[in-house]
Amino acid sequence: MNPLPALAEHAASWRNAPLSAEVAHAARRALVDWFAALLPGCRLPPATLMAKALASGRGPGRAVSYVEGTRCALRHAALLNGTASHIVEFDDIWRWGVYHPGCPTVAAALAAAQEHGRDMEALLRAITAGYEVSCRIAFAVQPSHYDFWHTTGTVGTFGAAAAVAVILDCDAEQTAHAIATAATMAGGLQQAFRGDGMSKPLHPGHAAEAGALATMAAKEGMTGALDVLHGLAGFAAATSADTGQWDKAIATIGKPLAVTEMTVKNHGCCGHIFAALDAVRDLQRDAGFAADDVESVHVGGYAATVNVCDRPHAATEQEARFSTQFTVATMLLHGGVRLAAFGPDRLADPAIRALMPRVSVSLDAECEAAFPGQRSAKVTVALKDGRSLFRHQPTRRGDPDAPLSDAELDEKFMELSGPVLGAAPARDFLRGLRVGDTLPGEVALA
Structure with a gap:
C-alpha cells in the first residue's frame, strides 16, 4: 500500500482538529x-561552530536562533x-521507532511558527502532527533501519x-508533496x-532544515514522487x-498519538544504557554497597546496547556518552549521570x-526479543564480600509505563537551563512554556 x-x-x-487538553498537555x-535539551547545547560545539560557519548567511527573518540569541x-x-538540541543527549525518545522526534520536529515547527506569527496553539498542533507522521514512518522501517541509519537524521526530516x-x-496534497520531497533529502549514518x-548533532539540525525547505517548496507548488516511501527504490x-x-x-x-507516549530522558547519555543505569542505581540503593565494594558488573541487553554502547575504552566525551562502562562506573561512584558526568x-x-x-x-536473548517495545536490561553485580545481586529492569525510568511526572520534568528543565539562563529567568521561561498562549521568543544566555 502507498x-x-x-x-x-x-x-x-x-490545521483545525480539536486539540484536547490531554494532547495539548503532552505537546507542551x-x-x-x-x-531543556536545547539551552545547554546552545553554548557548546558543534552548535557554536556551525553558527560561526553560517553567520554570513543568517539572513533577515522572525525566527529565533537560540544559539546566537538573534532573529533570523x-x-x-x-x-x-x-543541532543544539541534540548535543547534551537529553532529547526525547519514541521507543517503537528508535527515534528522537523532538530535535528535528520542534526545531522546524517553532522556527516556522515564529517566522509566520503563529500562536502557541498552532505550534502545539504542528508538533503533534510532526510527531505522529514521523513516528509512524519510523515504526514502518524498524528495526532493520537502525542497523546503519540514525533515525533522528533520516525520519526526522518527515517530522519537520x-x-x-x-x-x-498546507492541504493534504501539498503536505504529501512536502513529505515526498523530504524523503529524498533524508540522511544520517550510524557511524x-x-x-x-x-x-551526530548535525543530523537533526539538517533534518529540521531539509524538512522545512521541502514544505516551503511544496507550498509554492513543487511536487515530489508520491511513491517515494514504499516504492521499489x-x-x-x-x-x-x-x-x-x-x-x-x-x-x-x-492509537494513541505518539506525542502522548514519549520517553523523557532521565540520564544524559545514550538511551540504550538507561535500563542498566536504573538497575545499578536501584541495586546500590537497596543493598547499600559502595563503588569500592564492587568486584564486577555484568549488563545483559538488546543488540543496540551491545553494538552501540559496549565501549570499554571510551576516552572522549562523545565516546563516554555511548559507553556502558563509563556511565555505569559514574553511576556507582556519583549516583547519577547528568551533565557533570562528561566534564x-x-x-x-x-x-x-x-x-x-x-x-x-x-x-541477552530475552532483552533482544522485547526490543523495541521494551528497552530492558539484566544486571548482575558481584561484590567483593561474595554476594551476587541481580535485577531485571524491564523498562526505563521515563518511559511511558514509568513516566516522569510534570514536577520531575520541570526539575530536569531547571537543572539544565538554570545555569544557562539564570534561575529566575529560567523559571519565568518555563512558566510561559507551560501555560502561555504566545510563542517563546529570544532569551539571554547567562
Missing part, C-alpha cells in the same frame, strides 16, 4: 523537554536549534516537513556516533530490510577509569 496519502491527510487534519511537555531566517534557525506543513496551512567526531527499500511495515504503521495512526575532570577521573574494566556487556 502510505503517503494517509500520512498527509492526518498531518493536514491538524514535548516543548519543555526540547528546550526560518531555515537558519531550524538548522542551528535542531509535516510540522511546518501545519504552520503553513557518525559509533566513532568520534561532532557530526524508495525510502524503506533503501534504508531497511524490505519496503516497510506500512499496513501496521498506518493502522496505528493516533573533563570526570573523563580523566582515575576512580572511574579503575572501575570501567569491571563492567562487561553481552547480548
